[in-house]
Amino acid sequence: MKLSNGVEWALHCCVSLSQGHEAVPAARLAELHGVPAAYLAKHLQALARGGVVTSSPGQVGGYTLARAPGEITVLEVVTAVDGDEPTFRCREIRQNGPLAAPLEQCSRWCAIARVMADAETAWRSSLAAISIADLAEAIDDDSHGTAMRDVRGWLMSR
Amino acid sequence: MKLSNGVEWALHCCVSLSQGHEAVPAARLAELHGVPAAYLAKHLQALARGGVVTSSPGQVGGYTLARAPGEITVLEVVTAVDGDEPTFRCREIRQNGPLAAPLEQCSRWCAIARVMADAETAWRSSLAAISIADLAEAIDDDSHGTAMRDVRGWLMSR
DNA sequence: GGGGCGCTACTCGGATACTGTATGTCCGAGTCGCAGCGG
DNA sequence: CCGCTGCGACTCGGACATACAGTATCCGAGTAGCGCCCC
Numbered sequence: 268m269k270l271s272n273g274v275e276w277a278l279h280c281c282v283s284l285s286q287g288h289e290a291v292p293a294a295r296l297a298e299l300h301g302v303p304a305a306y307l308a309k310h311l312q313a314l315a316r317g318g319v320v321t322s323s324p325g326q327v328g329g330y331t332l333a334r335a336p337g338e339i340t341v342l343e344v345v346t347a348v349d350g351d352e353p354t355f356r357c358r359e360i361r362q363n364g365p366l367a368a369p370l371e372q373c374s375r376w377c378a379i380a381r382v383m384a385d386a387e388t389a390w391r392s393s394l395a396a397i398s399i400a401d402l403a404e405a406i407d408d409d410s411h412g413t414a415m416r417d418v419r420g421w422l423m424s425r
Numbered sequence: 426m427k428l429s430n431g432v433e434w435a436l437h438c439c440v441s442l443s444q445g446h447e448a449v450p451a452a453r454l455a456e457l458h459g460v461p462a463a464y465l466a467k468h469l470q471a472l473a474r475g476g477v478v479t480s481s482p483g484q485v486g487g488y489t490l491a492r493a494p495g496e497i498t499v500l501e502v503v504t505a506v507d508g509d510e511p512t513f514r515c516r517e518i519r520q521n522g523p524l525a526a527p528l529e530q531c532s533r534w535c536a537i538a539r540v541m542a543d544a545e546t547a548w549r550s551s552l553a554a555i556s557i558a559d560l561a562e563a564i565d566d567d568s569h570g571t572a573m574r575d576v577r578g579w580l581m582s583r
Numbered sequence: 584g585g586g587g588c589g590c591t592a593c594t595c596g597g598a599t600a601c602t603g604t605a606t607g608t609c610c611g612a613g614t615c616g617c618a619g620c621g622g
Numbered sequence: 623c624c625g626c627t628g629c630g631a632c633t634c635g636g637a638c639a640t641a642c643a644g645t646a647t648c649c650g651a652g653t654a655g656c657g658c659c660c661c
Contacts, residue, residue, distance in 0.1 A: 269605095273605090275513070292634090322635090326632045327615070330634090355428045364459040366457065389550070392547070402540065417524050482653045484591090484653080589657095593652105598650095602644085610636100
């Protein structure tokens with residue numbers, strides 16, 4: 268079970284976007300994070316589709332957070348980029364083979380699927396408890412208060 | 426983030442194995458669950474490598490649970506089949522670009538990686554709380570006590 | 584009749600093709616800002 | 623001097639190649655059981 272690395276890029280981009288009020292083009296975000304611009308654009312489009320960021324075309328266009336940083340959870344970003352399909356897809360193999368379970372016993376999910384779904388819920392809850400604002404604060408603390416200030420300055424310049 | 430469907434097969438196989446004391450060949454497990462035998466064998470090998478089941482060659486060989494069903498957790502099965510790499514691999518992009526974080530601030534993990542790791546820990550804990558015996562009991566309850574009895578009977582026959 | 588030996592059949596295990604998803608890239612459609620022109 | 627219009631440049635958005643991992647399969651190495659032969 269591997270998570271697309273686009274998730275990491277998207278989270279960093281959201282944190283950066285939370286530091287400026289102007290729209291930031293995809294190319295500029297790519298430069299800031301040192302990642303391929305064309306590919307990052309793809310993930311930003313996914314964020315836009317997911318309602319995490321809003322895009323504006325034109326000469327001074329770019330991406331902006333759709334809501335306040337404290338109102339956007341990490342889970343939303345992950346879901347927007349990675350898709351909202353469940354990680355475990357039950358193929359109902361209990362209905363296969365010589366001992367196939369009768370259909371009337373399959374009204375509930377398979378016990379295995381329930382366990383996996385519970386685990387996924389725990390994972391999602393953990394991600395939903397953290398907001399972009401929390402991330403920005405944590406990163407700022409790690410850098411003793413310089414990282415976010417530098418990002419703000421860099422976004423302002425040019 | 427998608428989980429290999431081999432995980433589902435492996436869990437079902439472990440539950441079935443918990444019902445019989447004889448070694449069960451891969452082909453027989455495949456027949457029981459209605460899945461391709463050659464492919465299932467691959468996953469059973471992974472379970473053997475992970476120490477979840479033990480394999481015995483020869484005419485009456487096959488697979489057996491390596492420990493008591495209550496002592497094997499779902500997490501072990503998932504890890505054995507899917508690999509134990511973390512779902513989120515931090516590429517340290519904070520060290521990229523014009524505002525690269527200095528190395529002395531990177532002694533700890535990136536804040537984003539920490540959040541993802543916490544979520545994964547929650548997921549793993551949830552899976553580690555359930556054993557194969559728990560699964561077998563839950564499946565039995567769903568079928569009003571017939572499913573595991575049928576499996577035992579089918580494994581005895583032939 | 585008992586013990587030893589060889590054969591056979593069955594098992595797992597890893598090496599080998601194929602498919603789908605993630606990765607990476609590109610060019611076209613659309614929009615906003617700015618400069619130039621006319622009133 | 624002010625407003626309108628046309629142009630240009632920049633933006634996003636989706637369509638297009640490529641690389642890798644999951645899917646599916648096969649055949650060879652090894653072992654245990656069984657029957658046969660010899661004593």
